[in-house]
Amino acid sequence: MDPLTEKPDPEFLVQIRNLNYRIGNRAIHKDINLDIPRGKVTTIMGPSGCGKTTLLRLIGGQARAHSGQILVDGINVGRLDLNGLFTLRKRMGMMFQSGALFTDLSVFDNIAFPLREHTTLSESMVRHIVLMKLQAVGLRGARELFPAELSGGMARRVALARAIALDPMMIMYDEPFTGQDPITVGIIMQLIRLLNDTLGLTSIIVSHDVQEVCTISDQLFMLSDGKVISHGSPDQMKRSDSEAVQQFMHAFPDGPVAFHYPAADYFEDLMQT
Amino acid sequence: MNILDRFQRLGQNSENLLAQVGARGLFLLRILAGIPALLGHMKLFVQQLYAVGAQTLTIIAVSGMAVGMVLGLQMYNILVDISAENTLGHVVALSLVRELGPVLTGLLFAGRAGSALTAEIGLMKATDQLAGMEMMAVDPVKRIIVPRFVAGLFSMPMLAAIFSAIGILGSYFVGVDLLGVDEGAFWSRMQAQVDPYGDVLNGVIKSLVFGLLVTWIAVYEGYHATATTEGVSQATTRTVVHSAFAILGMDFILTGLMFGD
Numbered sequence: 001m002d003p004l005t006e007k008p009d010p011e012f013l014v015q016i017r018n019l020n021y022r023i024g025n026r027a028i029h030k031d032i033n034l035d036i037p038r039g040k041v042t043t044i045m046g047p048s049g050c051g052k053t054t055l056l057r058l059i060g061g062q063a064r065a066h067s068g069q070i071l072v073d074g075i076n077v078g079r080l081d082l083n084g085l086f087t088l089r090k091r092m093g094m095m096f097q098s099g100a101l102f103t104d105l106s107v108f109d110n111i112a113f114p115l116r117e118h119t120t121l122s123e124s125m126v127r128h129i130v131l132m133k134l135q136a137v138g139l140r141g142a143r144e145l146f147p148a149e150l151s152g153g154m155a156r157r158v159a160l161a162r163a164i165a166l167d168p169m170m171i172m173y174d175e176p177f178t179g180q181d182p183i184t185v186g187i188i189m190q191l192i193r194l195l196n197d198t199l200g201l202t203s204i205i206v207s208h209d210v211q212e213v214c215t216i217s218d219q220l221f222m223l224s225d226g227k228v229i230s231h232g233s234p235d236q237m238k239r240s241d242s243e244a245v246q247q248f249m250h251a252f253p254d255g256p257v258a259f260h261y262p263a264a265d266y267f268e269d270l271m272q273t
Numbered sequence: 274m275n276i277l278d279r280f281q282r283l284g285q286n287s288e289n290l291l292a293q294v295g296a297r298g299l300f301l302l303r304i305l306a307g308i309p310a311l312l313g314h315m316k317l318f319v320q321q322l323y324a325v326g327a328q329t330l331t332i333i334a335v336s337g338m339a340v341g342m343v344l345g346l347q348m349y350n351i352l353v354d355i356s357a358e359n360t361l362g363h364v365v366a367l368s369l370v371r372e373l374g375p376v377l378t379g380l381l382f383a384g385r386a387g388s389a390l391t392a393e394i395g396l397m398k399a400t401d402q403l404a405g406m407e408m409m410a411v412d413p414v415k416r417i418i419v420p421r422f423v424a425g426l427f428s429m430p431m432l433a434a435i436f437s438a439i440g441i442l443g444s445y446f447v448g449v450d451l452l453g454v455d456e457g458a459f460w461s462r463m464q465a466q467v468d469p470y471g472d473v474l475n476g477v478i479k480s481l482v483f484g485l486l487v488t489w490i491a492v493y494e495g496y497h498a499t500a501t502t503e504g505v506s507q508a509t510t511r512t513v514v515h516s517a518f519a520i521l522g523m524d525f526i527l528t529g530l531m532f533g534d
């Protein structure tokens with residue numbers, strides 16, 4: 001990859017260059033480089049706690065990198081002020097791990113929220129759009145319900161409908177499959193792929209669900225210990241000769257990611273009185 | 274621990290304290306800057322006025338009545354010894370309007386409305402609702418914090434006034450109806466002796482200041498709570514405790530400034 005020039009490559013919607021991010025003294029991301037192609041489904045994989053959610057927050061400008069650059073559609077996110085960020089975020093959708101639905105608003109009002117905030121559409125137009133988005137995720141009949149009345153899978157679908165309310169150019173999914181039953185996982189997988197292709201979106205998924213992700217992604221990146229250790233198509237990744245990639249892709253309990261938390265010698269430990 | 278270490282610790286502590294004060298100050302400025310935008314969202318404000326103010330009314334009314342009745346009884350017992358029971362209305366009204374109304378309302382307000390605000394905002398944070406709002410390009414400070422803050426500011430003086438009014442009625446009930454204080458004396462003494470500026474206005478100022486302190490603490494703690502269940506419950510506790518200290522400390526200062534000539 002070429003070191004950062006201010007010239008973004010139009011083939012990629014998101015370009016990350018030499019990204020470093022710390023929380024306290026702990027380095028979360030160490031010199032990350034990755035490119036996310038337009039119109040494709042790209043997944044960033046990695047074990048829990050490796051900084052996947054944080055990476056999405058950095059792309060959305062909710063956290064600022066300590067060094068390096070993140071370009072979204074050619075715009076340097078780290079240099080934007082709040083107004084600039086808000087303008088950019090209107091073109092981004094995000095589906096949070098928890099759904100993040102507003103608990104005091106109905107399903108309908110949750111999806112109408114971004115429309116009412118950012119457009120001057122009449123209420124009847126808003127209603128049309130909300131119903132279309134709900135139809136797309138199969139929940140038009142659930143519009144009167146409140147978030148507390150939804151199952152986990154339904155909540156994610158509503159969150160998805162809300163994320164596409166303003167017809168964004170990209171959508172980010174934080175662990176969309178975690179904790180869902182197999183049917184819901186299937187529905188969400190299908191929706192992600194379908195919305196990506198029919199709406200011409202760019203999708204970024206962060207996840208550690210290898211099977212699901214391999215089925216729907218065009219490209220995978222694997223993070224470990226704050227670095228990108230491998231990337232490629234799902235097939236390339238499965239055939240990777242890197243031990244770390246193999247361990248993750250095939251769920252081996254021991255390997256480069258050790259089964260044992262670092263400890264003193266077992267024998268000596270036992271012998272101590 | 275040697276003396277240098279001690280100095281270093283002292284320095285660090287004061288630095289932390291300053292940082293804390295600074296963070297709270299900046300947050301207040303951010304809130305104040307968002308108030309003009311509230312004019313376009315009056316519905317949000319009215320909703321919060323109901324949640325923050327009206328929902329606190331019951332406990333304020335009940336406590337005001339109880340305090341007024343007890344105050345009436347206690348004061349009567351003291352005053353009757355020096356044959357001054359006719360001044361009951363005057364004494365009770367002054368205690369309530371100057372001191373007990375604002376302070377007790379403030380403490381109750383912190384316990385009922387302040388803790389609820391912190392818990393609500395903290396839970397919105399813990400469930401990513403605030404982050405979600407930010408990602409939808411809506412500023413949660415403007416949308417969530419400002420309406421609650423302004424509603425708190427408006428509610429406190431009204432609640433304190435209601436507390437004092439009901440308290441006076443409670444003492445009237447005990448003093449006049451039960452213990453036989455002369456009704457005319459009860460009201461006329463009060464009317465003659467309670468100064469609308471020196472007493473009533475100062476009481477209103479106190480309740481405004483306490484309302485500012487409690488609401489400010491409550492929204493700050495909620496917004497900055499650690500985004501976990503423990504984090505939210507700790508923040509809620511901090512709201513009540515810090516509010517109580519802030520009210521009692523500030524009451525001492527304000528009383529000194531207003532009545533300590």
Ligand SMILES: Nc1ncnc2c1ncn2[C@@H]1O[C@H](COP(=O)(O)OP(=O)(O)O)[C@@H](O)[C@H]1O
Pocket residue numbers: 023028046047048049050051052053054055
């Ligand atoms: N606000 C925070 N304060 C301290 N540590 C944090 C904070 N947010 C995240 N972390 C830490 O940063 C690391 C990366 O977090 P995250 O991006 O949520 O991981 P992932 O989504 O990959 O599971 C984790 O080890 C987490 O403990």
Ligand SMILES: [Mg+2]
Pocket residue numbers: 052053054097174175
């Ligand atoms: Mg995560």
